[in-house]
Amino acid sequence: MKVVPFQRLTCPLDQQPLGAEPARWVCAGGHSFDIAGSGYTHLLPVQHKRSRDPGDSKAMVAARRRFLGAGHYRPVAEAVQRAVLAGTEDGAELACLDAGCGEGYYLRELAAADADATLHLLGLDISKWAVQAAARQDACATWVVASNARIPAQSASLDRILCLFGFPVYAEFSRVLKPGGLLIKVDAGAGHLRELRELIYAREKSTAAREAALPPHFACLGEERVQYALPLEGSDNLADLLAMTPHYHRASVEAREALSQRASLTVSVDVRVATYRAIGGGRPGAMPQSAEGG
Template sequence: MYLCPLCQLPLTLSSRHYQCANKHSFDVAKEGYVNLLPVQQKKSLDPGDNSEMMQARRAFLEAGWYQRVAEEVATMLQPANPQQILDLGCGEGYYSGILQRQLAPKQLYGIDISKAAIRYAAKHYPNATFAVASAYQLPFAADQFDAIVRIYAPSLLSELQRVLNVGGYLLTVTPAPAHLVQIKQAIYPHVKLHSDAIEQLAGFQHCERKQLRFTLDQLTAADLDHLLTMVPLGWKFNAATKTQFIESKPAIECDFYLDLYQLGTKQPCP
């Protein structure tokens, strides 16, 4: 199911390593994932979020604060009954695990450029298949997936078009206008809200938008610290202002857009 990231020929699994016809070889780690991110595709020695950000995100997500986001993604995809799903930029696999449990596809793949995150995902969600790989050169054959989930992850449109079946679905999660507005208010004198425009994607028909808005009003100091550490907005705080913000224990507004697209059809979305 993988393509070689060096020559794009199919990879065959044998004795815990993948190999293509050109003899490029990639070992399967003991946790079960494979690293398909060659040095030519790396912008640093250890790409992806740093360890502190990953640990904070893992703690925040596993506390269940964004569980309803993952469940709503699964609910929107349920009518399509996708059997081959790609979780693009899957991180530590939190959303992959919920999608696997609720949708029960034949195969769910997750990719991320962070080796540490994929190692964790492979160890904790063994029913899914994980690889270290670039979203800008996906290591998959054409027309391989029925659905792609893209939660905040950057990607290359032509690659999404290539690996998704005609008639397949792309579900994106992006910030809606009021997302984390209380954090912005603590940083900026004038707050700029996120856009409410629907992104137009060439080759895709937009089928549905849902706005998921809720308030986190029971966050502990540890939860707030994790949230500030895992989001880029948190980088704007210095130690003193971060402590002051956490001690004020504000309620945090969460505001998401979930947009469902279908590839290559002009018929009304089912």
């Protein structure tokens, strides 16, 4: 795979195109955004933030980096690669955004895939810690701190959007997708991490991951279900898995303590990798308040 950092960014203050200079991005309106030493750009103005330090914390990002780096979700990354490249011809050129990229695992895996294609990569996350970790690990993409609610990319500039265990904003996704562009969405299936949930919610065994609702104004073109048993050895691995899911915040102190006593646990991985095409224009959509974490 040949990869090039995505260039068609827009200014978060006046939506004019941003031009790349050696250490910053500038718009014709005179706004300028420095590229940090680690290689990412902060494009989330303070007036667009709902909290001082939005998104995943530094500790959650570190847990996800260790867990994904161990290869536990590689079959999911491979399914994402298949979905991105499905139906493309040799030599295809695709602009691809990971919307809520976390610490960048899935874009790095995509960049490393064995395929005859050129990808223009953009990784975006609302967590500064996530984007900083992504930029430090690889310069394969343009890495920006921003929100899915206001994607700093030109309208109709993207062929693929990945939203992996994320927070989709469908109207914004339709705006930045080219006609015929695809949304690839990964969500937890009903059995995902069932054993972990059963340990945490001992008295609510019926707590099943919600099946994701069909996105408005997108038509589903197909879905691959990735299911396997994942044996995890050692309390560190289990603690990392818990820390990167929303279950961490919902788990009681006792439940976390019980998990930390376990030396091993085999969990079910059950995820849906679905591909959607935008049909007509998007409509203003509400942000979901939570998503099942990876």
